[in-house]
Structure formats: structure tokens, C-alpha cells
Amino acid sequence: MGSGAYGPSGVQGQSPWPFLASPSNKLALGEAGFLDAAARSPLLLRAMTFVASPARATHTGPAAHPAGLWRVVKTYDHAEGLSCCFRQWQAGDSHCRYLHGYALAFRFTFLAETLDDRGWCIDFGGLKPLRAWLHETFDHTTLAAADDPELPTLRALHAQGLIQLRVLPAVGCEAFAAHAHAWSDAYARAQTANRVWVESVEVAEHPANAASYQPASVGQP
Secondary structure (H helix, E strand, O other): OOOOOOOOOOOOOOOOOHHHHOHHHHHHHOHHHHHHHHHHOHHHHHHHHHHHOHHHHOOOOHHHOOOOOEEEEEEEOHHHOOEEEEOOOOOOOOHHHOOEEEEOEEEEEEEEOOOOOOOOOOOHHHHHHHHHHHHHHHOOEEEEEOOOOOHHHHHHHHHOOOOOEEEEOOOOHHHHHHHHHHHHHHHHHHHOOOOEEEEEEEEEEEOOEEEEEOOOOOOOO
């Protein structure tokens, strides 16, 4: 994650388990008790080694971090300007069958089992193409399902320069979440040699209504 330089503590060169570095805590347990507690916990023993070793204290590679699953979140909120228009033509008696619009918000959750040499799950600064794709797809656009019977009408409006048409397999928050997941997951995997993947994507119409998509099996292939 681009905002930090070292593990859970967020401070470079500082133990992510600060209580272990405290002489008072070590004294409170006693030398034997402290070592015994560490021996019973591989995680504490690893942390203790980190504190004791200057070489580990300056290391910023993945080996300096505890094993586990790392999760980071990137959001593009309603102020991002992703104002789009769509209709769900199969909605029957619902007013959602009419063209209507929202300033959508997106929340991407990225996962990794290892961190990069900077101690990051994913470089937020490297997500500019994702933001560009969101704007290309959802910024002042009209989205239509590929099976919408009025698609010829919408294509004509696009040809006249009255709308910016984007045709997707389906529309609606659920469909947008799945569509954004497919793009972002492929991008994250390509940029990190499959080290990072996308767990889920949430799309919100407004603070009261949102939908999310997560594959049935989340993880590295």
C-alpha cells in the first residue's frame, strides 16, 4: 500500500509488535517468562528476532512481514464524478425501467499473500489506469444492456452526439460490480505477476443502496 513503508505498524524500521520492544514489558514477564511466551508463539518469536536484529530492522522485503492475508481497499466515492444513466428494461412495473442516473461510487478490495519489496500490497499510485477506465465507462455515459430492445434507438442518439453510449452484457449495480471486478482483477494480476487479486467490488447508487460482487472462489488460480 503506497501510504505506508512498513507492515502493520506503518513506521519504517519499527517493529509491528511495539510491546515486544518495550523493556518494561520484558521485565514484567521476566527473562524466562518472556522467552517462554515467545517460544510458544512462532509469530512472537519472529517479532522478537526482528527487534533483536538490526539487519531485519532495515529490511523492507516481504520476508520481514508475518505470514497471512493482506487486504487493502481503494474507493472512488460519489464525488468522483462517475455520473451515468441507464435503464433496466426488464424491470416490469418498476420505475427502474426508465432511463435514470446516479453518481456511482466504487469500492475495490485487493488481496495478497505476500507484500512487495516496499512493504505494500498494491501501489495505489499504480491504479491510475483503473480510474481512467471508470471514467471512460461511467463518466457522463448512458449504459445499455446488450439485449435491450431499444438499443437501436440508443445507438441513434449516440450517433447524433446526444449521448455517450456504453453497451454492457447487463446493467444495474450488481452488473456494474461484476463488470468492474473482471477489469480490475485482470489488471491487478497483470501488474503484480499474479501476486495481487481483487476480492470484491462494491458499487453504490447513493449511501442507502449498494451492491457488491465477489467470485464464488476468491484467490490465486
